[in-house]
Amino acid sequence: MKLSLRNAGWRVRGQDIVHEASLNFEAGQMTAIIGPNGAGKSTLLRLASGLLPPTSGDVWIDGAPITRFSSACLAARRAMLMQDSPLRAQFSLRELVAMGGRISAPFMSTSVRLELAGQLLERVGLAAFSERDVMDLSGGERQRVHLARVLMQLEAAAHGNGRPPGFLLLDEPISAQDLSRQHLVLNLARAHALAGGGVVVVIHDLNWAAACADHIVVMHEGAIYAQGPPEQVLTNALASHVFGLEDGRVRMHVGSGKPYVLPHDMMCQS
Numbered sequence: 479m480k481l482s483l484r485n486a487g488w489r490v491r492g493q494d495i496v497h498e499a500s501l502n503f504e505a506g507q508m509t510a511i512i513g514p515n516g517a518g519k520s521t522l523l524r525l526a527s528g529l530l531p532p533t534s535g536d537v538w539i540d541g542a543p544i545t546r547f548s549s550a551c552l553a554a555r556r557a558m559l560m561q562d563s564p565l566r567a568q569f570s571l572r573e574l575v576a577m578g579g580r581i582s583a584p585f586m587s588t589s590v591r592l593e594l595a596g597q598l599l600e601r602v603g604l605a606a607f608s609e610r611d612v613m614d615l616s617g618g619e620r621q622r623v624h625l626a627r628v629l630m631q632l633e634a635a636a637h638g639n640g641r642p643p644g645f646l647l648l649d650e651p652i653s654a655q656d657l658s659r660q661h662l663v664l665n666l667a668r669a670h671a672l673a674g675g676g677v678v679v680v681i682h683d684l685n686w687a688a689a690c691a692d693h694i695v696v697m698h699e700g701a702i703y704a705q706g707p708p709e710q711v712l713t714n715a716l717a718s719h720v721f722g723l724e725d726g727r728v729r730m731h732v733g734s735g736k737p738y739v740l741p742h743d744m745m746c747q748s
């Protein structure tokens with residue numbers, strides 16, 4: 479299965495927020511989208527999800543334009559974790575996660591759905607809170623319960639039919655997570671790719687991007703600036719040209735293994 483943007487763009491009030499992006503996201507691969515604030519990363523992800531119709535070009539999934547799929551078929555093929563997912567209703571965590579499969583797996587019985595939801599809450603480290611009200615969560619917990627919900631959407635659809643799960647689209651999924659939960663969340667995303675699903679993650683932390691992604695796409699001023707494996711993309715030239723960090727303020731180290739980024743010229747250093 480493949481998810482492709484074909485010259486897809488989004489223009490508003492005479493400004494190209496995303497300009498003619500052409501990208502292929504492959505099943506079994508994890509792609510990180512990086513770039514400065516306002517570069518167009520979230521907009522690109524929303525275009526890829528089909529939630530935002532492009533003003534030019536189109537988006538294809540599984541060999542057909544994304545607009546051709548019914549909402550149930552599309553829900554089975556891709557799920558999106560937004561940067562901020564509001565919670566207004568009162569549900570238990572288990573009920574909220576189980577709802578993730580309502581559209582993508584409409585024929586699954588409630589008991590199986592609730593059982594899968596329980597397993598997902600365990601995987602995101604929230605099993606102890608299964609019956610708690612979702613309104614009573616911390617920011618990090620709320621972000622992880624929504625991750626469980628979108629995983630539910632794809633895994634319920636693939637449950638018992640031998641098909642690989644669809645595309646998991648994650649917009650800054652570790653922004654509210656502590657170090658060990660950053661590791662947990664990105665490992666869950668990697669596991670999804672290893673199970674044959676596709677993963678596209680918008681992420682600011684370049685070290686995590688280098689550690690977990692097979693492929694990195696760099697966005698800059700609404701356009702794709704570069705793409706490739708981490709060791710090719712994460713360079714000192716990128717730090718200065720895209721992030722505007724001149725004079726070696728950070729250093730990208732590309733040794734024999736994965737590249738990593740270190741702050742260098744800090745004012746507090748002697």
Ligand SMILES: Nc1ncnc2c1ncn2[C@@H]1O[C@H](COP(=O)(O)OP(=O)(O)OP(=O)(O)O)[C@@H](O)[C@H]1O
Pocket residue numbers: 490495513514515516517518519520521522
């Ligand atoms: N509806 C809109 N009307 C006008 N401008 C918009 C609209 N939606 C987004 N933008 C602008 O488009 C640009 C890209 O937004 P987007 O959210 O895609 O950036 P991003 O790369 O995800 O940024 P960040 O890293 O800060 O989350 C921003 O400058 C934003 O202000």
